[in-house]
Amino acid sequence: MRVRFPPSPTGALHIGNARTALYNWLLARGHDGTLVLRIEDTDRERSTPENEQSIFEALEWLGVDWDEGPTYQSANAERHAEVVEQLIADGHAYRSTAGPEEVRAYKEAHESRGFRGAEEGEGAVRLRVPDEGVTVVRDVVRGETAFENTLLDDLVIARADGTPIYHLAVVVDDADAGITHVVRGADHYSNTPKQILIQQAMGAPTPVYAHLPLLHGPDGKKLSKRHGATSVEDLREAGYLPEAVINYLALLGWGYDEETTFHTVDELKERFSLERVSKAPAVFDEQKLRWMNGRYLRELSVDELTARLEAFTGHTGLRDAVAITQDKISTLAEFWPLARSFFEGPVDDPDARAKVLGKPEATDALTQVRSALGELAEPWEQEGVERVLRDAVERSGLKAKQVFQPLRVALTGTTVSPGIFETVALLGRDETLARVDEASRGRQAA
RNA sequence: GCCGCUAUCGUCUAGGGGACUAGGACGCCGCCCUCUCACGGCGGAAACCGGGGUUCGAAUCCCCGUAGCGGUACCA
Numbered sequence: 283m284r285v286r287f288p289p290s291p292t293g294a295l296h297i298g299n300a301r302t303a304l305y306n307w308l309l310a311r312g313h314d315g316t317l318v319l320r321i322e323d324t325d326r327e328r329s330t331p332e333n334e335q336s337i338f339e340a341l342e343w344l345g346v347d348w349d350e351g352p353t354y355q356s357a358n359a360e361r362h363a364e365v366v367e368q369l370i371a372d373g374h375a376y377r378s379t380a381g382p383e384e385v386r387a388y389k390e391a392h393e394s395r396g397f398r399g400a401e402e403g404e405g406a407v408r409l410r411v412p413d414e415g416v417t418v419v420r421d422v423v424r425g426e427t428a429f430e431n432t433l434l435d436d437l438v439i440a441r442a443d444g445t446p447i448y449h450l451a452v453v454v455d456d457a458d459a460g461i462t463h464v465v466r467g468a469d470h471y472s473n474t475p476k477q478i479l480i481q482q483a484m485g486a487p488t489p490v491y492a493h494l495p496l497l498h499g500p501d502g503k504k505l506s507k508r509h510g511a512t513s514v515e516d517l518r519e520a521g522y523l524p525e526a527v528i529n530y531l532a533l534l535g536w537g538y539d540e541e542t543t544f545h546t547v548d549e550l551k552e553r554f555s556l557e558r559v560s561k562a563p564a565v566f567d568e569q570k571l572r573w574m575n576g577r578y579l580r581e582l583s584v585d586e587l588t589a590r591l592e593a594f595t596g597h598t599g600l601r602d603a604v605a606i607t608q609d610k611i612s613t614l615a616e617f618w619p620l621a622r623s624f625f626e627g628p629v630d631d632p633d634a635r636a637k638v639l640g641k642p643e644a645t646d647a648l649t650q651v652r653s654a655l656g657e658l659a660e661p662w663e664q665e666g667v668e669r670v671l672r673d674a675v676e677r678s679g680l681k682a683k684q685v686f687q688p689l690r691v692a693l694t695g696t697t698v699s700p701g702i703f704e705t706v707a708l709l710g711r712d713e714t715l716a717r718v719d720e721a722s723r724g725r726q727a728a
Numbered sequence: 729g730c731c732g733c734u735a736u737c738g739u740c741u742a743g744g745g746g747a748c749u750a751g752g753a754c755g756c757c758g759c760c761c762u763c764u765c766a767c768g769g770c771g772g773a774a775a776c777c778g779g780g781g782u783u784c785g786a787a788u789c790c791c792c793g794u795a796g797c798g799g800u801a802c803c804a
Contacts, residue, residue: 288804290804291804292804322804323804324803324804381802382801382802385801389729389730394730394731396800405802406802407802408802424733424734427732427733429731429732430731433730433731434731434800435800437801438801438802440802441802442802443802445802447801447802447803447804448803448804449804451804452804467798468733468734468797468798469797469798469799469804470798470799470804471732471733471798471799472731472732472733472798472799472800473798473799473800473804493733495733495734495797496797496798498796498797500738500739502796502797504797530740533740533741533753534740535740535741536741537740537741537742537752538742539742539752540741540742540743540751540752541742541751541752541753542752543740543741543752543753543754560740560741561733561734561735562733562734562735562797563734563796563797563798564739564740564741565738565739565740566739566740567739567740567754567755569739569754569755570739570740570753570754570755571754572754573753573754573755574753574754576766576767580767607766608767609766609767609768610765610766610767611766612766620765620766638764671763675763681763682762682763683762683763683764684763685763686763686764687763687764689763690763690764691764696764697764697765698764698765698766699764699765700764700765700766701763701764702763702764703763
């Protein structure tokens with residue numbers, strides 16, 4: 283089995299393309315297959331070094347590798363021209379100057395009939411499509427469909443300037459590369475009979491086809507920027523883990539059984555099959571990815587998560603903070619907002635201060651807490667901190683919440699933070715007392 | 729317009745004639761846990777697009793309709 287996947291040469295790796303790449307990869311890796319990477323760029327200028335680089339980086343981040351390539355259609359121009367000449371010589375193709383207007387006029391004159399041109403010896407090269415019979419597309423996920431040849435146009439396979447059209451180029455490249463399985467988006471389905479016709483004219487074999495359902499945004503329209511993340515790069519920047527992205531993408535258009543949701547990459551390689559790919563388009567739901575990402579994130583060891591967060595945020599010395607925030611975040615991006623006050627001091631949140639420190643019992647609460655913590659003997663650890671703080675609550679006659687929230691705001695500046703005991707323990711004696719004192723002064727001033 | 733594909737909870741899906749009072753997951757709602765936010769646990773609401781067939785029996789098969797999507801380029 284030889285499969286090949288064609289990333290879009292137009293920049294970021296779109297989520298839909300990523301899924302196509304993933305399925306090709308799983309298929310090859312699960313079946314001893316060879317994976318070929320080829321960039322579809324007959325349209326010359328499309329593959330810029332920057333675009334390619336971002337695609338390769340996205341694939342690498344996902345862990346999707348390949349055995350051969352990258353190759354480029356544009357590098358194969360001579361071979362394409364040779365095939366075109368051969369098809370003309372064999373009478374399978376002809377040169378014609380007919381353009382869109384002529385084609386339209388022809389179709390208006392011939393009711394329900396594909397365009398048929400005449401040999402003119404110049405112009406673009408068109409393939410001669412048979413006037414009868416059907417071209418059958420056999421698709422692993424969709425079954426068989428017969429297309430009436432008479433309805434198909436004589437399609438252009440090379441421009442007047444000699445450059446090949448995509449359909450010709452893929453077919454030639456796939457045939458030359460010995461590609462046996464073509465797994466691509468369903469937007470190519472209606473084009474498949476054209477490619478099969480080219481294969482037949484060339485005498486090349488037809489590979490096994492599988493067309494994947496398209497991906498849509500929440501509104502059922504094509505996934506676009508206004509739906510949020512649309513590329514693998516976007517997901518990476520949003521703090522998703524590659525293993526979660528792979529798991530989620532695998533499930534968009536494919537299901538293994540009645541209840542399994544989590545699959546490791548190795549399990550996916552083993553379990554994935556084209557036969558179980560669904561036919562209906564799927565909607566990309568970032569909320570579910572988010573949930574799944576949180577699950578993966580919580581399964582990481584503290585050391586591993588720390589390493590990823592340090593790479594993601596560019597900060598170091600995060601381990602202790604990571605340990606107490608791990609089960610509060612769903613993406614890497616959520617870490618810093620929750621933990622920054624440990625490193626940069628209390629954040630400035632006037633609303634939180636007014637709402638919590640402005641309460642009448644706040645002064646009393648901070649006073650009790652200050653004296654309790656001030657008397658706490660070393661070591662300054664979570665266990666001792668919790669003990670004295672709970673005692674302070676007891677003495678104050680207030681509810682735990684009435685004491686802890688002012689303390690939380692005094693220490694972090696906000697009403698949302700890791701557990702209060704963990705926070706106090708991590709901050710350390712000096713910093714904790716200093717922040718409490720600072721908050722008390724601020725309160726008196728106000 | 730023509731050709732084609734698709735159609736199960738809001739979303740991802742399981743289902744391939746009786747096991748379906750249609751299963752799981754996300755999200756949502758409620759309860760529990762609780763120092764905030766989360767996490768976690770428990771429970772709940774929520775779907776077979778419509779109409780005809782076939783059959784003793786249809787979510788499952790066939791036809792029609794409807795809707796969505798794709799193709800119809802000297803784009804990929």
